[in-house]
Amino acid sequence: MKTDYYEILSVERTASDGEIKTAYRKLAMQYHPDRNPNNPEAEEKFKACSEAYSVLSDADKRAAYDRYGHAGVNGAGGFPGGGNPFQGQGDLGDIFGDLFGEMFNMGGSGGRRPSRQQRGRDMQFQMKLEFEEAVFGVEREITIRRAETCDDCKGTGSANGKQPEACQQCGGRGQIRSQQGFFSVARTCPVCSGTGSVIRNPCTTCKGDTRVTREHTINVKVPAGVEQETRIRYSGEGEAGRFGGPAGDFYVVLDVKAHRFFERDGDDLHCVIPISFPQAALGTEIDIETLDGTETLKIPEGTQSGREFKLRSKGVPHLNSHGKGDLIVEVRVQTPAKLSKQQRELMKQLSETIAVENTPHSRGLFGKVKEMFS
Incomplete structure (x- = not known):
């Protein structure tokens, strides 16, 4: 049943x-x-x-x-x-x-009269930054052209600020329904373009669009620690909406230039410093350029090429937080391409005092080979 x-x-x-x-x-x-x-x-x-x-x-x-x-x-x-x-x-x-x-949020509800309000378009601006500006932050003013509400018609689109009239073709519904066999088919009203109302006497300033294009200045504050393609959102700073609709948003997309020798990995910085064989063998102190100034790095005796040293808190500030990343310095022993006659004689004398067995080793055992030089 x-x-x-x-x-x-x-x-x-x-x-x-x-x-x-x-x-x-x-x-x-x-x-x-x-x-x-x-x-x-x-x-x-x-x-x-x-x-x-x-x-x-x-x-x-x-x-x-x-x-x-x-x-x-x-x-x-x-x-x-x-x-x-x-x-x-x-x-x-x-x-x-x-x-x-x-x-599906297609506008209107239950066949009721649709709203003419339309949200403004979002806008995007690409801002180029120097590497240091991304690290420490910067403040700039930019000027853009955007659609803003027409002052003459107060955003109505009609002359003298009069409100639009209900569309007679669709009765203000924005749609025209027709019966096709068993189906009731709705199509957008061709007269009002689905808005449900028409402007009989358009505003002479905006031509009925409700908006005009003007220049607008925005103060952009870039916080310390931003990265490549970071987006900064300014709510309501995009184009004005039509017929009283909300304004869109404005997005600043950051394009950060590469540094001449620092490479960024998260909030850590990496760089490579060349040292000579005597410096690596005997140990030394070298001055390292950081984003905060010059720091002294102590190279211990017997340092191998490729060894990394960490300078704490000399990296990039944590975005919207406290503290900084580190600076990782890799030292590479540089072999001279040319030697003077005196240098060659000295190197020969040195080589006679240092014996290295040139037999193959696996990569995992390479650390034991390094011990031979320490």
């Missing part, structure tokens, strides 16, 4: 047309297949509530159903030919227009 239509929609038998419509909309939104993919139970409930509404929303069918039950409608609430919930249901198409409008 089929379930009672009133029970399916959870309404009383004395429910008004509005109550029935509201109950159906709620259930259709809950069980719609697009919201419940691969859920046969939800699909069956969706079909059941659509079938119930198709009968109870029609005065003649509802009267017959109230008197004779399911036999009184002779399957009129069913979906012949594969369960099409639109078949033979003019008002049901309106319900689904409302339903899909809400599900």
Whole structure:
């Protein structure tokens, strides 16, 4: 035995047309297949509530159903030919227009008069920064051209600030519906372009657009520690909305130039310093240029090429936080390409005192080879 239509929609038998419509909309939104993919139970409930509404929303069918039950409608609430919930249901198409409008945020709700308000377009500006500016932060003023609300018409688009009139073609709904077989098809009104209203006497300044283009200056504050392609958002600083709609946002995208020798890894900095063989063998102290000034780095005796030294807190400030990264200095022993006659003789004498067995070793054992020089 089929379930009672009133029970399916959870309404009383004395429910008004509005109550029935509201109950159906709620259930259709809950069980719609697009919201419940691969859920046969939800699909069956969706079909059941659509079938119930198709009968109870029609005065003649509802009267017959109230008197004779399911036999009184002779399957009129069913979906012949594969369960099409639109078949033979003019008002049901309106319900689904409302339903899909809400599900996909396509503007307007339930066939009501649409709002002319339109959100302004977001804008983007690429700002080039020196490496040091990204590390320490910087403040700049930039000038952009953007659409702003027309002062003459106060954003209405009409001369003398008059409000737009309701479109007579669509009755202010923004859509024109036509019946095509079993379907009720809605299309955008060609007169008002879907806004539901028209401007009879456009503003001479903005030509009815509600906005004009002007230059605008924005003070951009770049915090210390930003990276390449960091985006800074300024809410409401984009283009003005139309017909009283909210303004868009303005985004500053940072393009940071590379440093001449520092490489950045997160908040740490890396660089390579060449040293001579005597410096590596005997040890020395060298001056290192950092972003905060010159620091002295002690190279211990017997330092191997490729060894890294860490200068703490000499890196990049942590963005919107305390502290800094580190500076990692890698030393590389530089072999001279040319030697003088005196240098060559001295190197020969030195080589006679240092013996190295030139036999292959695995990479994992290379550390033991280094010990031979320490």
